[in-house]
Amino acid sequence: MTSSITVQLLKDSNGISDCPGFQTAGVACDIRESGDLERLDLALLTPLTPCSAAGVFTQNDVCAAPVKVCQNTLTASANNIGGCVINSGNANAVTGEQGYLDALKMDTLARQYTNIQAPFLVCSTGRIGRALPMHNIEMGILSAAKVLSDSTENSFNCADAILTSDTYRKVATARFVYEDTTITVAGMAKGAGMIEPNMATMLAYVVTDLQADGNYLQSIIKDICDKTFNCISVDGDMSTNDTVLIFSNGQSGLSVNKSPELLKSFEEAVFKVCDTMAEKIVGDGEKVSKLVELIVEGCASKSDAEKVARAVGNSLLVKTSWYGDDPNWGRLADAAGYARVGLDEKCFDIHYDNCPVLVAGRPQDEKTEQWKSIVAKNRFSITLNLNKGKGSFRLLTSDLSEAYVAFNKSE
DSSP states (O other), rough: OOOOOOOEOSOOOOGGGSSEEEEEEEOOOOHHHHHHHHHHHHEEEEESBBBBBEEEOOOOOSOOOHHHHHHHHHHHTOOOEEEEEEEEHHHHHOHHHHHHHHHHHHHHHHHHHHTOOOOOEEEEEEESSOOOOOHHHHHHHHHHHOOBBBBHHHHHHHHHTTTTSSSSOOOEEEEEEEEEEEEEEEEEEEEEOOOSSSSSSSSEEEESSSBOOOHHHOOOOOOOHHGGGBBOOSSSSOOOEEEEEEEOOOOOOOOGGHHHHHHHHHHHHHHHHHHHHHHHHHHOOOOOOOOOEEEEEEEEEHHHHHHHHHHHHHHHHHHHHHHOOOOOOHHHHHHHHTTOOOGGGGGOOEEEEEEEEETTTOOOGGHHHHHHEEEEEEEEEEEEESSSSSEEEEEEOOOOHHHHHHHOOOO
């Protein structure tokens, strides 16, 4: 059955405040201990009443304390979550037992100062290996709890408070109407560097007023992350703190189980919000200037296509050639080859946007000037077709500049 519901992505999103039934706050409490009392660095996100939630997290063996706390909380209480407390400037990673206790303390403080007696999820992002300044954290949670509201200003402050090396906030909203009831899915995210599969220095939060339980939310957020956040790459690094959380407060009065059409539309809305935020993350990669959509087709399997896409998308030689406006297809072919999926150069095609570069292994040299004009753009696509099967994979990636090296040579 074809759905008659139109899911609309809002052109101008206000972030979390677009979704009824959630409150936010973002305050400054000098978590970096730099003396900067203007930089927002602590955020609260709360439903009006405890809600259901789910999440997916980093695959890094060095897993930060707040990630462990989130995982344990969701296992024990996915349908009774009081909200989320987030700090930037300190990752609370590689901080031992004390780091875990500090993450638990953030949950306790959030409950105490918001007077919400349901567990809070806890997230941190920033520098690794330093203990949290818990006095500052406590003052921040207290300040944030006092100003919680559903205002647009608070929503923007909340989205800004989770940023680290980002140059702009990342928010998105999608809406659709079902039986005269408007359903909203809204989100905020942070991320610019250390972006690779299975997420990376990347946090994302999605909220909805549709009623759904934790088990269902877990199933869809995992699947949608695999199609969005796990299909992006900036520099090939994976963080200790990657987290994507989704919250459902049921404020609309509609349950996702009401009909297959409603369920399908909701999942489309969540996908659109996550995909938009993922694209904004790549577009804000640390000191990168180009967003490249890499499409690999014609592989024996999706897994093979992903191997090729990641080999090409993470190749430093490929990324630096994009930065130099150099349509060096030889570097693409080399990277695709070392993915070792059985590429046959006599069957291999490459296109920049829709312009042929390599067809059945033969260069289309008469198109050189057109190639150069495409690679000089700040956004373009590259399609690699191995012509061996139906497996495909799409990866959003970026170029890499000397400014990236300068930016990341110290912390």
